Amino acid sequence: MDHDEFRRLGHRVIDWIADYRERMATLPVMSPAKPGEVRSRFPAAPPARGGGVPAALAALDRDLLPGITHWNHPSFFAYFPANASYASVLGDLLCAGLGAQGMSWQTSPAATELEEVVMEWLRQIVGLPAAFQGVVQDTASTSTLCALICARERATGLAQRHRGLQSGAPALTVYASDQAHSSVEKAALLAGFGRDHLRLVGTDAQHALRLDLLEKEIEKDVAAGRRPCALVATVGTTATTALDPVAGMAALAERHGAWLHVDAALAGMAMALPECRWMWEGVERADSLVWNPHKWMGVGFDFSAYHVRDPELLTSVMSTSPAYLRTARDGEVRNLRDWGIPLGRRFRALKAWLHLLDEGVEGLQARLRRDLDNARWLADQVDAARDWDRLAPVPLQTVCLRHIPTDQRDEKRLTAHNLAIAERVNRSGKAYLTPSVLKGKQVIRVSVGAEATGRAEVEALWKMLKAAARAV
Numbered sequence: 001m002d003h004d005e006f007r008r009l010g011h012r013v014i015d016w017i018a019d020y021r022e023r024m025a026t027l028p029v030m031s032p033a034k035p036g037e038v039r040s041r042f043p044a045a046p047p048a049r050g051g052g053v054p055a056a057l058a059a060l061d062r063d064l065l066p067g068i069t070h071w072n073h074p075s076f077f078a079y080f081p082a083n084a085s086y087a088s089v090l091g092d093l094l095c096a097g098l099g100a101q102g103m104s105w106q107t108s109p110a111a112t113e114l115e116e117v118v119m120e121w122l123r124q125i126v127g128l129p130a131a132f133q134g135v136v137q138d139t140a141s142t143s144t145l146c147a148l149i150c151a152r153e154r155a156t157g158l159a160q161r162h163r164g165l166q167s168g169a170p171a172l173t174v175y176a177s178d179q180a181h182s183s184v185e186k187a188a189l190l191a192g193f194g195r196d197h198l199r200l201v202g203t204d205a206q207h208a209l210r211l212d213l214l215e216k217e218i219e220k221d222v223a224a225g226r227r228p229c230a231l232v233a234t235v236g237t238t239a240t241t242a243l244d245p246v247a248g249m250a251a252l253a254e255r256h257g258a259w260l261h262v263d264a265a266l267a268g269m270a271m272a273l274p275e276c277r278w279m280w281e282g283v284e285r286a287d288s289l290v291w292n293p294h295k296w297m298g299v300g301f302d303f304s305a306y307h308v309r310d311p312e313l314l315t316s317v318m319s320t321s322p323a324y325l326r327t328a329r330d331g332e333v334r335n336l337r338d339w340g341i342p343l344g345r346r347f348r349a350l351k352a353w354l355h356l357l358d359e360g361v362e363g364l365q366a367r368l369r370r371d372l373d374n375a376r377w378l379a380d381q382v383d384a385a386r387d388w389d390r391l392a393p394v395p396l397q398t399v400c401l402r403h404i405p406t407d408q409r410d411e412k413r414l415t416a417h418n419l420a421i422a423e424r425v426n427r428s429g430k431a432y433l434t435p436s437v438l439k440g441k442q443v444i445r446v447s448v449g450a451e452a453t454g455r456a457e458v459e460a461l462w463k464m465l466k467a468a469a470r471a472v
């Protein structure tokens with residue numbers, strides 16, 4: 001492909017994206033594709049001869065679009081929002097176009113320094129103290145893995161440099177709530193703690209971690225000669241956006257010399273609103289914190305913000321400095337390869353930078369308030385409806401509800417009934433939501449927050465849910 005062809009095709013790609021977004025609302029939100037359906041449209045062997053890109057663009061609509069679930073659709077209410085604003089799309093395009101690899105400062109100083117600028121802006125936006133330094137990771141899963149590895153290394157005086165976890169030292173334990181994201185369990189296992197040393201502590205009626213139970217678990221471990229190593233507080237759990245008591249957990253972490261990691265993957269964005277900051281009171285006492293601008297904020301996947309209070313520890317744990325990576329500037333600059341697991345790094349700061357320039361903090365705040373308001377509205381409708389139940393508080397933008405037909409108390413039947421409602425809505429293509437199970441109860445989970453979702457879509461969803469409940 002030469003420059004001119006790139007120009008020609010590139011314009012077509014941009015037009016295709018804009019056309020796609022313009023008509024997205026008319027497409028079925030959840031892909032109706034069956035397993036193997038997309039794969040069967042492609043040749044089994046690679047092309048022998050080149051020149052096939054123009055034809056591929058034509059095949060986008062025919063072969064790939066049916067296999068796409070439209071995360072930016074105005075009636076996307078599943079999982080958590082993963083918005084990709086136009087501005088961030090342009091940033092990603094520039095990142096790809098520059099093709100720069102930002103593993104070290106020297107390998108593209110702008111990639112490192114714009115990331116420093118953007119992470120500092122994000123710190124200010126969510127109101128973290130200046131003591132926190134930030135770095136971009138691909139996902140919250142990776143950020144939490146980094147946190148637990150650092151917790152392990154701090155507790156063992158950097159044992160990785162000697163016998164690692166094989167020195168026969170006391171077992172290290174990790175604590176999170178039974179509502180913590182699966183990435184916390186995965187990180188604990190990958191970081192070598194072992195499932196036997198992961199405590200998933202019980203939660204209260206609001207689905208938040210119970211401090212009294214946490215304290216008991218810790219005391220039991222200490223009495224048995226184990227060492228409490230890390231506490232993970234979730235601010236905004238995935239099921240219901242429950243808020244763990246960060247300040248209380250910080251006090252326990254401090255008392256036992258344990259690491260406190262805060263997982264605010266979705267809810268971190270809400271802290272751009274001063275009226276939400278009470279939700280993570282005590283956060284300034286955390287050792288590390290992750291939130292995902294690639295969720296509610298609108299920065300296209302993948303962009304996870306990882307903030308730490310002790311970057312020196314992070315770089316001690318993560319750095320390897322073989323001769324071929326060393327440069328004369330190493331003493332004066334950040335080499336972001338030492339701030340996480342991968343060596344190679346994309347220039348992700350571009351998409352966040354453009355997104356922030358486009359929306360401004362006030363634009364972000366207005367959109368967040370709109371979504372909070374819409375979720376509140378839906379919660380109020382559910383509360384006012386006699387045969388609908390709300391199963392969790394709504395501090396943010398997720399509403400967990402279920403339909404209870406008159407006199408129906410049988411959990412099995414309620415499960416089947418509510419699954420059928422969700423399935424009917426999803427199969428209609430008009431909206432997409434995810435059913436979930438909350439402490440044994442089947443719920444329909446409505447997560448508001450796609451960039452294009454307004455009150456009209458939330459009202460339409462409520463109508464659809466009621467109609468589906470009558471029909472199934």
Ligand SMILES: *Cc1c(COP(=O)(O)O)cnc(C)c1O
Nearest residue numbers: 139140141181183237238265266
């Ligand atoms: C979405 C989510 C995660 C995982 O995010 P990834 O970036 O996909 O790894 C972790 N924790 C919570 C609370 C989440 O909601």
